[in-house]
């Protein structure tokens with residue numbers, strides 16, 4: 001579980017202005033081993049930015065990149081934009097579904113991998129692209145994906 005002191009430490013990196021809320025949410029989420037905003041994180045965000053918890057919850061639930069549920073140690077985000085999908089991205093989603101019984105927004109039973117479908121990752125020239133936590137991988141195919149997944153522990 002993420003310590004309150006760690007959440008506070010992250011928040012202190014940002015001035016308590018509204019334009020920093022999303023950045024702070026991402027930072028807290030990225031530093032949580034389950035890649036989500038816990039109830040405690042929502043409480044601390046609410047106090048720090050002087051908004052109600054309901055308002056913080058509303059902001060967090062609006063952005064698809066922010067999760068309010070615990071996720072896997074590794075978040076595999078596959079670009080679902082038409083360019084990537086038509087150049088092999090669809091096969092990557094099929095691989096997850098057939099081999100790991102994983103659809104977007106679900107997590108393997110062992111808590112290791114969560115799958116996400118995301119918008120363009122800005123690497124359209126080297127489609128299809130995926131993101132594993134913060135690392136982008138381009139020109140993906142099923143073989144490369146299998147190799148990457150093997151190394152996740």
Ligand code: FES
Nearest residue numbers: 079084120121124
């Ligand atoms: S369309 Fe997939 S990275 Fe841009």
